[in-house]
Amino acid sequence: MDARATTLDATAPAAQTRLRAVIVDDEPLARRGLEIRLQAWPDVEIVGQYGDGASAIAGLRDDRPDLMFLDVQMPGVDGFETLRRIPASEMPLVVFVTAYDHYAIRAFEASATDYLLKPVEDSRLAQALARVRCARAQREADAHCGQLLELLGELSGRAPLRLDEALQPDAARQLRREDRLIVRDGHRSLRVELRSIRWIDAAGDYMCIHVDGEDGKGDTLILRATMREMEQQLDPQRFPRIHRSTMVNADRVVQLRPHTNGESFLRLDCGQELKLSRTHRDKLSILL
Template identity: 85%
Template sequence: MDSARHAAATPRNESAARLRALIVDDEPLARRGLEIRLQAHPDVEIVGQYGDGASAIAGLREHQADLMFLDVQMPGMDGFATLRAIPAREMPLVVFVTAYDHYAIRAFEASATDYLLKPVEESRLEQALARVRSARAQREASGHCAQLLGLLGELSGRPPLDLDEALKPDALEQLRREEKLAVRDGGRTVRVDLRSIRWIDAAGDYMCIHTDGDAPNGNTLILRATMREMEKQLDPQRFPRIHRSTIVNAQRVVELRPHTNGESYLRLDCGQELKLSRSYRDKLSVLL
């Protein structure tokens, strides 16, 4: 467990407009990089830096921070487990920091104060801080807590959790085991059983999700979306992209047949054949 480095605390009544911030990341270089970038923002005061969730929670209670830059992928207590351990009345504004998390990016966009991708860019940090300042000016603690609970629920397309559900020790694990894909289509949300998906392909500005169904060739759900949006919601180990316009459910592949020029053909358990293009040959390890 990394030891905390504390900055001198400034009484709230002497700097009411300042943002008292914690940096929580298990990578010392990442913490240092964010610290250097924040020096350009005089209204941000770093009151603590921590390498794990447990120390961060203790530091939050000690320093009564307004803002937490929270790494998602930390060993032991990850970012989401850290959030679950913070009482609602103590919850600061949260900016998530992540290298890339295919489960959560879309949820961050919808529910977090903001998120930053590593390596952190100056322009994105400025945008995030602008959102933080705006949120602090108008937020209520209960409203922010509801946003975070909504985030935990959105990880699996479930409705927002209530506080008791979110604080259960296995809450995040249950969400990640949820076998549903939530796809937004205009004003509606369609939830699709992941196990029923055979493959997904692009058709212009639309995505075709081919699933098991009563029809002879199964059912096809057509949604206005992009391939990138679909990839962000799906685990690439279970749903690898095999062509610029095709994603496949790896569990449904029953045969792989090499073809010319480094390409291959996959046969699914429903009889459908799909091309694995040369550009995606690195996905063979997932499919075999």
Template identity: 80%
Template sequence: MSAVDGKVPALLQHASPRLRAMIVDDEPLARRGLEIRLQAHPDVTIVGQYGDGASAIAALRVDPPDLVFLDVQMPGLDGFETLRRIPASAMPLVVFVTAYDHYAIRAFEASAADYLLKPVDDGRLAQALARVRQVRAQRAADAHCGQLLELLGELSGQAPLRLEDALQPDAIERLRREDRLAVRDGHRTVRVDLRRIRWIDAAGDYMCLHLDGAGETGETLVLRATMRELERQLDPRRFPRIHRSTIVNAARVVELRPHSNGESFLRLDCGQELKLSRSYRDRLQVLL
């Protein structure tokens, strides 16, 4: 017997990871009815019931569930507005619950796993849960793949990275020869033409990328990143680290002047002088 028939074998239910579910509906009887029907699914645990979207959002931010049964029509925040206010990092799987089937299209447009019509039918609920389990399994696989691609993208400086690119034998070395640096800055990714970079230095929790620009002083791009992150992404032969807080574009160095204390000063083609500390004297062979 299959999930398509509206039933899920007990063996499959027990083998699946538990689903922590939240019910959000302004009708107490509707919440109670769904709670009773969910008792037939041992792998589903109800972790909260709420009668309005605002209360659900507050609870969800503290303890995100795996699944939310979300009523479409509620006073105040409706189901769609509630969904829009859930942080992306805490977004659970969603099954919309509605008395009107014309909301089904909007439900899928909102990337819901499924939808249920009131009054909820046992067989249709079983189908929705089967779909939720399938989507969750696929989401876990995609997340794992995405984490690997993100790591490879960070190492290569070419995020986001496609799976077919990452599978190439020389993926990292090939991508590090590309002409752009991808830097994650909060929720955005900034891509910078490597040829524009003059030097990079640290300023607290931020990195300053000094670039070619319209004027003599050029342009400075300030991003929330670490020296280690940027150094890991850049080819050390092209962008050696010359100080604990400085990386330089070796192609921009036009003069090297030694100092009596073992340090040296580099002059770039833009006139900027940078210190090469004694700790990084081994980078001289790259710069000469």
């Protein structure tokens, strides 16, 4: 590898998540030239190359690229028409590659992340990749925010919340006053009535939610979560923590039996006994 490539390697983010890229250009030499330059960036993986827009559109679903280097001028389906035909759900980040700078304005109007002039210069390629990484981070943050708002909406029993609604000072408190808990089971979301929950305990990386069953014997729902996450979802006055790995529905406690070592045992209306540890004795006022 020459000195120029070594310098570029040194500036590439070592722990950066890999960028899956495709190159779309009707000129084989142009594709090869860009491929060689991209080899200097270890976080960029070329997963496909296409000589026309129609082939690129057909291949995107299998390639699932994060980034597409797209030539503007191609016979048949040009770069702009290629973008118009790609479904929004499959649209990667786009860097236009063109021999004419007057296409730059149209490139940004088409929501391109950046554009490169042929022949591509290493410094401009570095700038474009930096913009791509920032754009991907923002896209992932937006997607994560959308998922959180959807989850908050589910917890509140309403449609997905707007960001300003979720940021209201009493939003978390309001969610805790709801009468249902959303439990995700694979691809399903189950609504569990809070009054049906007897107690909750931790089992490694999972939480076991013990609930009333149709046969009266009770049932257990298992989800991947932490005790801290459960505490954030539930009202601590209704579901106090009584042990390092146990929360209880305070309304289900019918008896407290002191133990000689300072601990106590709680008896639930279903007959189950749970230990109240000494470190959580401050919860007695809630339970009695």
